[in-house]
Amino acid sequence: MDLIDQLTNLASRAQKQIGYIQTEEATKTALVMPFINALGYNVFDPTEVVPEFICDIGTKKGEKIDYAIMREGKPIILIECKHVGSDLNINHASQLFRYFHVTDARIAVLTNGVVYRLFTDLEQANKMDERPFLEFDLFNFHENDIVEIKKLSKPSFNIDDLLFAAYNLKYMRAFKKYFGEQFTQPSADFTHFVSKQVYDGVLTTKLKEQFSVLVHRSFHQFLNDKIAMRLRSAMIDTSGQGPLVSDVPSMPEPVAAAEAEGKDIQTTVEETEGFMIVRAILRKMVPVNRVVMRDVQSYCGILLDDNNRKPICRLHFNSSKKYVTLFDIEGGERVDITSLDDLYGMASRIRAAVQKHETKPAAAAAE
Structure with missing residues:
Protein backbone atom coordinates (compact mmCIF):
# COMPACT_ATOMS: atom_id res chain seq x y z
CA MET A 1 0.00 0.00 0.00
CA ASP A 2 1.35 3.43 -0.94
CA LEU A 3 2.20 5.95 1.75
CA ILE A 4 -0.63 8.25 0.71
CA ASP A 5 -3.13 5.41 1.11
CA GLN A 6 -1.74 4.47 4.53
CA LEU A 7 -1.92 8.05 5.77
CA THR A 8 -5.40 8.53 4.32
CA ASN A 9 -6.57 5.43 6.21
CA LEU A 10 -4.84 6.63 9.38
CA ALA A 11 -6.55 10.02 9.06
CA SER A 12 -9.94 8.34 8.65
CA ARG A 13 -9.42 6.21 11.76
CA ALA A 14 -8.03 9.15 13.73
CA GLN A 15 -11.09 11.29 13.05
CA LYS A 16 -13.26 8.58 14.59
CA GLN A 17 -10.93 7.98 17.57
CA ILE A 18 -9.82 11.49 18.43
CA GLY A 19 -12.69 12.14 20.83
CA TYR A 20 -11.60 9.14 22.92
CA ILE A 21 -7.91 10.06 23.14
CA GLN A 22 -7.50 11.61 26.58
CA THR A 23 -3.77 11.29 27.32
CA GLU A 24 -0.38 11.75 25.73
CA GLU A 25 0.25 7.99 25.90
CA ALA A 26 -3.00 7.32 24.07
CA THR A 27 -1.94 9.85 21.43
CA LYS A 28 1.30 7.93 20.91
CA THR A 29 -0.44 4.56 20.66
CA ALA A 30 -3.35 5.59 18.45
CA LEU A 31 -1.69 8.17 16.21
CA VAL A 32 2.09 8.50 16.41
CA MET A 33 3.08 4.84 16.35
CA PRO A 34 0.91 4.10 13.28
CA PHE A 35 2.44 7.15 11.59
CA ILE A 36 5.97 5.86 12.26
CA ASN A 37 4.89 2.43 11.05
CA ALA A 38 3.51 3.96 7.84
CA LEU A 39 6.98 5.36 7.18
CA GLY A 40 8.27 1.79 7.09
CA TYR A 41 9.87 1.57 10.55
CA ASN A 42 8.97 -1.33 12.82
CA VAL A 43 7.83 0.28 16.08
CA PHE A 44 8.32 -3.07 17.84
CA ASP A 45 11.95 -3.46 16.75
CA PRO A 46 14.31 -1.61 19.14
CA THR A 47 17.02 -1.55 16.49
CA GLU A 48 14.74 0.69 14.42
CA VAL A 49 12.56 2.58 16.91
CA VAL A 50 13.55 3.30 20.51
CA PRO A 51 10.77 4.67 22.74
CA GLU A 52 11.76 6.78 25.75
CA PHE A 53 15.21 7.33 24.25
CA ILE A 54 17.71 8.41 26.94
CA CYS A 55 20.70 10.67 26.40
CA ASP A 56 22.45 12.27 29.37
CA ILE A 57 23.25 15.92 28.75
CA GLY A 58 25.77 17.51 31.12
CA THR A 59 24.25 17.60 34.58
CA LYS A 60 20.85 16.51 33.25
CA LYS A 61 20.63 12.75 33.66
CA GLY A 62 17.95 10.37 32.51
CA GLU A 63 15.97 12.78 30.35
CA LYS A 64 13.94 11.05 27.67
CA ILE A 65 12.75 11.82 24.18
CA ASP A 66 9.55 10.01 23.16
CA TYR A 67 10.96 8.20 20.10
CA ALA A 68 14.28 7.91 18.32
CA ILE A 69 14.34 6.31 14.90
CA MET A 70 17.63 4.48 14.53
CA ARG A 71 19.97 3.45 11.75
CA GLU A 72 23.14 1.47 12.37
CA GLY A 73 22.80 2.05 16.10
CA LYS A 74 22.55 5.85 15.86
CA PRO A 75 19.47 8.10 16.00
CA ILE A 76 18.54 9.70 12.68
CA ILE A 77 15.15 11.18 13.64
CA LEU A 78 14.00 12.40 17.07
CA ILE A 79 10.27 12.66 17.83
CA GLU A 80 8.69 14.54 20.73
CA CYS A 81 4.98 13.97 21.29
CA LYS A 82 2.26 16.05 22.92
CA HIS A 83 -1.38 15.28 23.64
CA VAL A 84 -3.59 15.42 20.56
CA GLY A 85 -5.43 18.45 21.94
CA SER A 86 -2.25 20.47 22.47
CA ASP A 87 -1.16 23.45 20.44
CA LEU A 88 2.37 23.06 19.14
CA ASN A 89 4.86 25.85 19.69
CA ILE A 90 8.58 26.15 20.12
CA ASN A 91 8.24 26.13 23.94
CA HIS A 92 7.18 22.48 23.70
CA ALA A 93 10.45 21.58 21.99
CA SER A 94 13.00 22.15 24.77
CA GLN A 95 14.05 18.50 24.95
CA LEU A 96 14.33 18.33 21.17
CA PHE A 97 16.69 21.32 21.27
CA ARG A 98 18.93 19.67 23.85
CA TYR A 99 18.97 16.21 22.27
CA PHE A 100 19.48 17.56 18.77
CA HIS A 101 22.70 19.22 19.90
CA VAL A 102 24.31 16.08 21.36
CA THR A 103 23.13 13.30 19.01
CA ASP A 104 23.81 12.46 15.38
CA ALA A 105 20.19 13.10 14.43
CA ARG A 106 19.68 15.90 11.91
CA ILE A 107 15.87 15.72 11.81
CA ALA A 108 13.57 16.50 14.75
CA VAL A 109 9.79 16.17 14.81
CA LEU A 110 7.34 17.85 17.19
CA THR A 111 3.84 16.41 16.97
CA ASN A 112 0.46 16.11 18.64
CA GLY A 113 -0.41 13.10 16.50
CA VAL A 114 -2.24 15.17 13.90
CA VAL A 115 0.18 17.97 13.09
CA TYR A 116 3.84 17.09 12.51
CA ARG A 117 6.42 19.90 12.51
CA LEU A 118 9.82 19.01 11.09
CA PHE A 119 13.02 20.80 12.10
CA THR A 120 16.70 20.64 11.18
CA ASP A 121 19.76 22.90 11.57
CA LEU A 122 19.77 25.13 8.50
CA GLU A 123 20.54 28.35 10.36
CA GLN A 124 23.38 27.14 12.61
CA ALA A 125 25.16 23.79 12.51
CA ASN A 126 24.18 21.32 15.27
CA LYS A 127 21.58 23.72 16.66
CA MET A 128 17.95 23.00 15.90
CA ASP A 129 16.17 25.80 14.06
CA GLU A 130 13.33 27.53 15.88
CA ARG A 131 11.14 27.41 12.79
CA PRO A 132 10.12 24.15 11.08
CA PHE A 133 11.00 23.59 7.44
CA LEU A 134 7.82 21.56 6.92
CA GLU A 135 4.46 21.17 8.61
CA PHE A 136 2.32 18.15 7.83
CA ASP A 137 -1.35 18.01 8.87
CA LEU A 138 -2.84 14.52 8.89
CA PHE A 139 -6.33 15.96 8.41
CA ASN A 140 -5.39 18.37 5.65
CA PHE A 141 -2.60 17.24 3.35
CA HIS A 142 -1.93 17.32 -0.37
CA GLU A 143 0.01 15.04 -2.66
CA ASN A 144 2.98 17.43 -2.57
CA ASP A 145 3.13 16.98 1.21
CA ILE A 146 3.36 13.21 0.75
CA VAL A 147 6.32 13.64 -1.60
CA GLU A 148 8.21 15.46 1.17
CA ILE A 149 7.09 13.20 4.05
CA LYS A 150 8.14 10.15 2.02
CA LYS A 151 11.74 11.36 2.26
CA LEU A 152 11.57 10.41 5.98
CA SER A 153 10.56 6.84 5.21
CA LYS A 154 12.89 3.91 5.73
CA PRO A 155 13.27 3.03 2.04
CA SER A 156 13.87 6.65 0.97
CA PHE A 157 15.79 8.15 3.89
CA ASN A 158 18.91 10.00 2.72
CA ILE A 159 20.10 12.80 4.94
CA ASP A 160 21.72 14.79 2.13
CA ASP A 161 18.52 14.70 0.06
CA LEU A 162 16.49 15.62 3.12
CA LEU A 163 18.65 18.60 4.01
CA PHE A 164 18.58 19.86 0.43
CA ALA A 165 14.77 19.54 0.41
CA ALA A 166 14.55 21.23 3.83
CA TYR A 167 16.55 24.21 2.54
CA ASN A 168 14.23 24.61 -0.45
CA LEU A 169 11.08 24.11 1.60
CA LYS A 170 12.14 26.67 4.19
CA TYR A 171 12.42 29.45 1.62
CA MET A 172 9.45 28.29 -0.46
CA ARG A 173 7.37 28.50 2.70
CA ALA A 174 8.62 32.04 3.32
CA PHE A 175 7.95 33.06 -0.29
CA LYS A 176 4.43 31.61 -0.19
CA LYS A 177 3.71 33.47 3.02
CA TYR A 178 4.91 36.70 1.42
CA PHE A 179 2.84 36.11 -1.72
CA GLY A 180 -0.20 35.34 0.42
CA GLU A 181 0.22 38.63 2.28
CA GLN A 182 0.56 40.55 -0.96
CA PHE A 183 -2.48 38.77 -2.42
CA THR A 184 -4.56 39.84 0.57
CA GLN A 185 -3.21 43.39 0.75
CA PRO A 186 -0.23 44.49 -1.34
CA SER A 187 2.32 46.46 0.64
CA ALA A 188 3.54 49.91 -0.43
CA ASP A 189 6.93 48.45 -1.39
CA PHE A 190 5.36 45.69 -3.49
CA THR A 191 2.99 48.12 -5.20
CA HIS A 192 5.88 50.49 -5.93
CA PHE A 193 8.01 47.70 -7.39
CA VAL A 194 5.21 46.42 -9.65
CA SER A 195 4.20 49.92 -10.72
CA LYS A 196 7.74 50.77 -11.81
CA GLN A 197 7.72 47.72 -14.11
CA VAL A 198 4.87 49.18 -16.18
CA TYR A 199 5.02 52.96 -15.59
CA ASP A 200 8.06 55.04 -16.48
CA GLY A 201 6.92 58.36 -15.07
CA VAL A 202 7.09 59.80 -11.58
CA LEU A 203 4.85 58.01 -9.10
CA THR A 204 2.92 60.80 -7.44
CA THR A 205 0.92 60.25 -4.26
CA LYS A 206 -2.30 60.16 -6.29
CA LEU A 207 -0.87 57.60 -8.72
CA LYS A 208 0.36 55.44 -5.85
CA GLU A 209 -3.15 55.35 -4.41
CA GLN A 210 -4.64 54.45 -7.79
Whole structure:
Protein backbone atom coordinates (compact mmCIF):
# COMPACT_ATOMS: atom_id res chain seq x y z
CA MET A 1 0.00 0.00 0.00
CA ASP A 2 1.35 3.43 -0.94
CA LEU A 3 2.20 5.95 1.75
CA ILE A 4 -0.63 8.25 0.71
CA ASP A 5 -3.13 5.41 1.11
CA GLN A 6 -1.74 4.47 4.53
CA LEU A 7 -1.92 8.05 5.77
CA THR A 8 -5.40 8.53 4.32
CA ASN A 9 -6.57 5.43 6.21
CA LEU A 10 -4.84 6.63 9.38
CA ALA A 11 -6.55 10.02 9.06
CA SER A 12 -9.94 8.34 8.65
CA ARG A 13 -9.42 6.21 11.76
CA ALA A 14 -8.03 9.15 13.73
CA GLN A 15 -11.09 11.29 13.05
CA LYS A 16 -13.26 8.58 14.59
CA GLN A 17 -10.93 7.98 17.57
CA ILE A 18 -9.82 11.49 18.43
CA GLY A 19 -12.69 12.14 20.83
CA TYR A 20 -11.60 9.14 22.92
CA ILE A 21 -7.91 10.06 23.14
CA GLN A 22 -7.50 11.61 26.58
CA THR A 23 -3.77 11.29 27.32
CA GLU A 24 -0.38 11.75 25.73
CA GLU A 25 0.25 7.99 25.90
CA ALA A 26 -3.00 7.32 24.07
CA THR A 27 -1.94 9.85 21.43
CA LYS A 28 1.30 7.93 20.91
CA THR A 29 -0.44 4.56 20.66
CA ALA A 30 -3.35 5.59 18.45
CA LEU A 31 -1.69 8.17 16.21
CA VAL A 32 2.09 8.50 16.41
CA MET A 33 3.08 4.84 16.35
CA PRO A 34 0.91 4.10 13.28
CA PHE A 35 2.44 7.15 11.59
CA ILE A 36 5.97 5.86 12.26
CA ASN A 37 4.89 2.43 11.05
CA ALA A 38 3.51 3.96 7.84
CA LEU A 39 6.98 5.36 7.18
CA GLY A 40 8.27 1.79 7.09
CA TYR A 41 9.87 1.57 10.55
CA ASN A 42 8.97 -1.33 12.82
CA VAL A 43 7.83 0.28 16.08
CA PHE A 44 8.32 -3.07 17.84
CA ASP A 45 11.95 -3.46 16.75
CA PRO A 46 14.31 -1.61 19.14
CA THR A 47 17.02 -1.55 16.49
CA GLU A 48 14.74 0.69 14.42
CA VAL A 49 12.56 2.58 16.91
CA VAL A 50 13.55 3.30 20.51
CA PRO A 51 10.77 4.67 22.74
CA GLU A 52 11.76 6.78 25.75
CA PHE A 53 15.21 7.33 24.25
CA ILE A 54 17.71 8.41 26.94
CA CYS A 55 20.70 10.67 26.40
CA ASP A 56 22.45 12.27 29.37
CA ILE A 57 23.25 15.92 28.75
CA GLY A 58 25.77 17.51 31.12
CA THR A 59 24.25 17.60 34.58
CA LYS A 60 20.85 16.51 33.25
CA LYS A 61 20.63 12.75 33.66
CA GLY A 62 17.95 10.37 32.51
CA GLU A 63 15.97 12.78 30.35
CA LYS A 64 13.94 11.05 27.67
CA ILE A 65 12.75 11.82 24.18
CA ASP A 66 9.55 10.01 23.16
CA TYR A 67 10.96 8.20 20.10
CA ALA A 68 14.28 7.91 18.32
CA ILE A 69 14.34 6.31 14.90
CA MET A 70 17.63 4.48 14.53
CA ARG A 71 19.97 3.45 11.75
CA GLU A 72 23.14 1.47 12.37
CA GLY A 73 22.80 2.05 16.10
CA LYS A 74 22.55 5.85 15.86
CA PRO A 75 19.47 8.10 16.00
CA ILE A 76 18.54 9.70 12.68
CA ILE A 77 15.15 11.18 13.64
CA LEU A 78 14.00 12.40 17.07
CA ILE A 79 10.27 12.66 17.83
CA GLU A 80 8.69 14.54 20.73
CA CYS A 81 4.98 13.97 21.29
CA LYS A 82 2.26 16.05 22.92
CA HIS A 83 -1.38 15.28 23.64
CA VAL A 84 -3.59 15.42 20.56
CA GLY A 85 -5.43 18.45 21.94
CA SER A 86 -2.25 20.47 22.47
CA ASP A 87 -1.16 23.45 20.44
CA LEU A 88 2.37 23.06 19.14
CA ASN A 89 4.86 25.85 19.69
CA ILE A 90 8.58 26.15 20.12
CA ASN A 91 8.24 26.13 23.94
CA HIS A 92 7.18 22.48 23.70
CA ALA A 93 10.45 21.58 21.99
CA SER A 94 13.00 22.15 24.77
CA GLN A 95 14.05 18.50 24.95
CA LEU A 96 14.33 18.33 21.17
CA PHE A 97 16.69 21.32 21.27
CA ARG A 98 18.93 19.67 23.85
CA TYR A 99 18.97 16.21 22.27
CA PHE A 100 19.48 17.56 18.77
CA HIS A 101 22.70 19.22 19.90
CA VAL A 102 24.31 16.08 21.36
CA THR A 103 23.13 13.30 19.01
CA ASP A 104 23.81 12.46 15.38
CA ALA A 105 20.19 13.10 14.43
CA ARG A 106 19.68 15.90 11.91
CA ILE A 107 15.87 15.72 11.81
CA ALA A 108 13.57 16.50 14.75
CA VAL A 109 9.79 16.17 14.81
CA LEU A 110 7.34 17.85 17.19
CA THR A 111 3.84 16.41 16.97
CA ASN A 112 0.46 16.11 18.64
CA GLY A 113 -0.41 13.10 16.50
CA VAL A 114 -2.24 15.17 13.90
CA VAL A 115 0.18 17.97 13.09
CA TYR A 116 3.84 17.09 12.51
CA ARG A 117 6.42 19.90 12.51
CA LEU A 118 9.82 19.01 11.09
CA PHE A 119 13.02 20.80 12.10
CA THR A 120 16.70 20.64 11.18
CA ASP A 121 19.76 22.90 11.57
CA LEU A 122 19.77 25.13 8.50
CA GLU A 123 20.54 28.35 10.36
CA GLN A 124 23.38 27.14 12.61
CA ALA A 125 25.16 23.79 12.51
CA ASN A 126 24.18 21.32 15.27
CA LYS A 127 21.58 23.72 16.66
CA MET A 128 17.95 23.00 15.90
CA ASP A 129 16.17 25.80 14.06
CA GLU A 130 13.33 27.53 15.88
CA ARG A 131 11.14 27.41 12.79
CA PRO A 132 10.12 24.15 11.08
CA PHE A 133 11.00 23.59 7.44
CA LEU A 134 7.82 21.56 6.92
CA GLU A 135 4.46 21.17 8.61
CA PHE A 136 2.32 18.15 7.83
CA ASP A 137 -1.35 18.01 8.87
CA LEU A 138 -2.84 14.52 8.89
CA PHE A 139 -6.33 15.96 8.41
CA ASN A 140 -5.39 18.37 5.65
CA PHE A 141 -2.60 17.24 3.35
CA HIS A 142 -1.93 17.32 -0.37
CA GLU A 143 0.01 15.04 -2.66
CA ASN A 144 2.98 17.43 -2.57
CA ASP A 145 3.13 16.98 1.21
CA ILE A 146 3.36 13.21 0.75
CA VAL A 147 6.32 13.64 -1.60
CA GLU A 148 8.21 15.46 1.17
CA ILE A 149 7.09 13.20 4.05
CA LYS A 150 8.14 10.15 2.02
CA LYS A 151 11.74 11.36 2.26
CA LEU A 152 11.57 10.41 5.98
CA SER A 153 10.56 6.84 5.21
CA LYS A 154 12.89 3.91 5.73
CA PRO A 155 13.27 3.03 2.04
CA SER A 156 13.87 6.65 0.97
CA PHE A 157 15.79 8.15 3.89
CA ASN A 158 18.91 10.00 2.72
CA ILE A 159 20.10 12.80 4.94
CA ASP A 160 21.72 14.79 2.13
CA ASP A 161 18.52 14.70 0.06
CA LEU A 162 16.49 15.62 3.12
CA LEU A 163 18.65 18.60 4.01
CA PHE A 164 18.58 19.86 0.43
CA ALA A 165 14.77 19.54 0.41
CA ALA A 166 14.55 21.23 3.83
CA TYR A 167 16.55 24.21 2.54
CA ASN A 168 14.23 24.61 -0.45
CA LEU A 169 11.08 24.11 1.60
CA LYS A 170 12.14 26.67 4.19
CA TYR A 171 12.42 29.45 1.62
CA MET A 172 9.45 28.29 -0.46
CA ARG A 173 7.37 28.50 2.70
CA ALA A 174 8.62 32.04 3.32
CA PHE A 175 7.95 33.06 -0.29
CA LYS A 176 4.43 31.61 -0.19
CA LYS A 177 3.71 33.47 3.02
CA TYR A 178 4.91 36.70 1.42
CA PHE A 179 2.84 36.11 -1.72
CA GLY A 180 -0.20 35.34 0.42
CA GLU A 181 0.22 38.63 2.28
CA GLN A 182 0.56 40.55 -0.96
CA PHE A 183 -2.48 38.77 -2.42
CA THR A 184 -4.56 39.84 0.57
CA GLN A 185 -3.21 43.39 0.75
CA PRO A 186 -0.23 44.49 -1.34
CA SER A 187 2.32 46.46 0.64
CA ALA A 188 3.54 49.91 -0.43
CA ASP A 189 6.93 48.45 -1.39
CA PHE A 190 5.36 45.69 -3.49
CA THR A 191 2.99 48.12 -5.20
CA HIS A 192 5.88 50.49 -5.93
CA PHE A 193 8.01 47.70 -7.39
CA VAL A 194 5.21 46.42 -9.65
CA SER A 195 4.20 49.92 -10.72
CA LYS A 196 7.74 50.77 -11.81
CA GLN A 197 7.72 47.72 -14.11
CA VAL A 198 4.87 49.18 -16.18
CA TYR A 199 5.02 52.96 -15.59
CA ASP A 200 8.06 55.04 -16.48
CA GLY A 201 6.92 58.36 -15.07
CA VAL A 202 7.09 59.80 -11.58
CA LEU A 203 4.85 58.01 -9.10
CA THR A 204 2.92 60.80 -7.44
CA THR A 205 0.92 60.25 -4.26
CA LYS A 206 -2.30 60.16 -6.29
CA LEU A 207 -0.87 57.60 -8.72
CA LYS A 208 0.36 55.44 -5.85
CA GLU A 209 -3.15 55.35 -4.41
CA GLN A 210 -4.64 54.45 -7.79
CA PHE A 211 -2.02 51.82 -8.53
CA SER A 212 -2.45 50.27 -5.08
CA VAL A 213 -6.07 49.41 -5.96
CA LEU A 214 -5.18 48.32 -9.50
CA VAL A 215 -2.32 46.07 -8.38
CA HIS A 216 -4.63 44.40 -5.86
CA ARG A 217 -7.35 43.78 -8.43
CA SER A 218 -4.88 42.72 -11.12
CA PHE A 219 -3.31 40.20 -8.74
CA HIS A 220 -6.71 38.63 -8.06
CA GLN A 221 -7.73 38.65 -11.73
CA PHE A 222 -4.43 37.13 -12.85
CA LEU A 223 -4.81 34.19 -10.45
CA ASN A 224 -8.48 33.77 -11.34
CA ASP A 225 -7.58 33.63 -15.04
CA LYS A 226 -4.95 30.97 -14.33
CA ILE A 227 -7.50 28.92 -12.40
CA ALA A 228 -10.01 29.22 -15.24
CA MET A 229 -7.41 28.00 -17.76
CA ARG A 230 -6.53 25.06 -15.54
CA LEU A 231 -10.16 24.04 -15.27
CA ARG A 232 -11.09 24.36 -18.93
CA SER A 233 -10.22 20.72 -19.54
CA ALA A 234 -12.82 19.73 -16.96
CA MET A 235 -15.43 21.69 -18.91
CA ILE A 236 -14.81 20.03 -22.28
CA ASP A 237 -17.99 18.63 -23.79
CA THR A 238 -17.72 14.85 -24.16
CA SER A 239 -19.35 15.20 -27.58
CA GLY A 240 -15.98 16.44 -28.81
CA GLN A 241 -17.07 20.01 -29.49
CA GLY A 242 -14.30 21.34 -27.29
CA PRO A 243 -14.37 23.82 -24.44
CA LEU A 244 -16.75 26.72 -24.60
CA VAL A 245 -14.77 29.82 -23.78
CA SER A 246 -17.92 31.69 -22.82
CA ASP A 247 -18.52 29.07 -20.14
CA VAL A 248 -15.54 30.39 -18.19
CA PRO A 249 -16.57 33.98 -17.47
CA SER A 250 -14.49 36.49 -15.57
CA MET A 251 -14.65 36.00 -11.85
CA PRO A 252 -16.34 38.62 -9.68
CA GLU A 253 -13.98 40.91 -7.86
CA PRO A 254 -14.07 39.57 -4.27
CA VAL A 255 -12.62 42.69 -2.67
CA ALA A 256 -15.30 44.90 -4.17
CA ALA A 257 -17.98 42.52 -2.91
CA ALA A 258 -16.49 42.60 0.56
CA GLU A 259 -16.37 46.38 0.53
CA ALA A 260 -20.00 46.52 -0.52
CA GLU A 261 -20.97 44.52 2.52
CA GLY A 262 -18.72 46.56 4.76
CA LYS A 263 -16.94 43.46 6.06
CA ASP A 264 -13.35 42.26 6.04
CA ILE A 265 -13.90 39.33 3.69
CA GLN A 266 -11.11 38.01 1.49
CA THR A 267 -11.95 35.33 -1.05
CA THR A 268 -8.98 32.98 -1.19
CA VAL A 269 -7.49 31.32 -4.26
CA GLU A 270 -8.63 27.96 -2.88
CA GLU A 271 -12.24 29.17 -2.56
CA THR A 272 -12.13 30.56 -6.08
CA GLU A 273 -10.76 27.32 -7.46
CA GLY A 274 -13.38 25.34 -5.54
CA PHE A 275 -16.10 27.53 -7.04
CA MET A 276 -14.75 26.94 -10.54
CA ILE A 277 -14.69 23.18 -9.94
CA VAL A 278 -18.35 23.27 -8.91
CA ARG A 279 -19.16 25.24 -12.07
CA ALA A 280 -17.30 22.65 -14.14
CA ILE A 281 -19.28 19.84 -12.52
CA LEU A 282 -22.59 21.59 -13.24
CA ARG A 283 -21.78 22.79 -16.76
CA LYS A 284 -23.96 20.20 -18.52
CA MET A 285 -26.94 20.77 -16.20
CA VAL A 286 -27.29 24.54 -16.11
CA PRO A 287 -25.62 27.57 -17.70
CA VAL A 288 -22.56 28.37 -15.60
CA ASN A 289 -23.65 31.98 -15.09
CA ARG A 290 -26.50 30.63 -12.94
CA VAL A 291 -23.95 29.20 -10.49
CA VAL A 292 -22.90 32.10 -8.28
CA MET A 293 -20.37 32.50 -5.48
CA ARG A 294 -21.28 34.54 -2.42
CA ASP A 295 -18.49 34.79 0.16
CA VAL A 296 -19.28 35.60 3.80
CA GLN A 297 -17.24 35.66 6.99
CA SER A 298 -17.51 32.00 7.96
CA TYR A 299 -17.81 30.23 4.59
CA CYS A 300 -17.93 30.66 0.83
CA GLY A 301 -21.43 29.89 -0.40
CA ILE A 302 -22.25 28.62 -3.89
CA LEU A 303 -25.83 29.30 -4.95
CA LEU A 304 -28.11 28.65 -7.89
CA ASP A 305 -29.40 31.90 -9.42
CA ASP A 306 -27.72 33.89 -6.63
CA ASN A 307 -30.65 32.83 -4.43
CA ASN A 308 -30.08 32.04 -0.74
CA ARG A 309 -32.98 29.60 -0.93
CA LYS A 310 -31.11 27.59 -3.55
CA PRO A 311 -27.82 26.61 -1.90
CA ILE A 312 -25.66 24.15 -3.83
CA CYS A 313 -22.82 23.83 -1.34
CA ARG A 314 -20.70 25.81 1.09
CA LEU A 315 -16.90 25.78 1.18
CA HIS A 316 -15.50 25.99 4.71
CA PHE A 317 -11.81 26.62 3.96
CA ASN A 318 -10.92 29.17 6.64
CA SER A 319 -9.46 26.71 9.16
CA SER A 320 -6.84 23.95 9.09
CA LYS A 321 -9.60 21.31 8.90
CA LYS A 322 -11.47 21.99 5.66
CA TYR A 323 -14.93 20.70 4.86
CA VAL A 324 -17.88 21.20 2.52
CA THR A 325 -21.58 21.43 3.34
CA LEU A 326 -23.65 19.64 0.68
CA PHE A 327 -27.33 20.49 0.16
CA ASP A 328 -28.67 17.49 -1.70
CA ILE A 329 -30.51 16.69 1.55
CA GLU A 330 -32.59 19.03 3.70
CA GLY A 331 -30.53 21.03 6.17
CA GLY A 332 -27.27 20.09 4.46
CA GLU A 333 -24.57 17.64 5.48
CA ARG A 334 -20.95 18.28 6.41
CA VAL A 335 -18.29 16.32 4.49
CA ASP A 336 -14.61 16.67 5.41
CA ILE A 337 -12.09 17.00 2.59
CA THR A 338 -8.31 16.74 2.33
CA SER A 339 -7.88 18.46 -1.05
CA LEU A 340 -9.88 20.27 -3.72
CA ASP A 341 -9.80 17.11 -5.83
CA ASP A 342 -12.30 15.64 -3.35
CA LEU A 343 -14.95 17.95 -4.85
CA TYR A 344 -14.95 15.85 -8.01
CA GLY A 345 -15.87 12.85 -5.88
CA MET A 346 -18.93 14.80 -4.70
CA ALA A 347 -20.12 15.55 -8.25
CA SER A 348 -23.27 13.41 -8.06
CA ARG A 349 -24.36 15.07 -4.81
CA ILE A 350 -23.61 18.56 -6.14
CA ARG A 351 -25.73 17.82 -9.21
CA ALA A 352 -28.46 16.38 -6.99
CA ALA A 353 -28.67 19.66 -5.06
CA VAL A 354 -29.28 21.57 -8.29
CA GLN A 355 -31.76 18.97 -9.47
CA LYS A 356 -33.67 19.38 -6.21
CA HIS A 357 -33.94 23.15 -6.71
CA GLU A 358 -34.93 22.73 -10.37
CA THR A 359 -37.79 20.32 -9.59
CA LYS A 360 -39.25 22.30 -6.66
CA PRO A 361 -41.25 24.77 -8.82
CA ALA A 362 -42.84 21.92 -10.78
CA ALA A 363 -43.74 20.10 -7.58
CA ALA A 364 -45.26 23.26 -6.14
CA ALA A 365 -47.34 23.82 -9.31
CA ALA A 366 -48.62 20.24 -9.14
CA GLU A 367 -49.85 20.82 -5.61
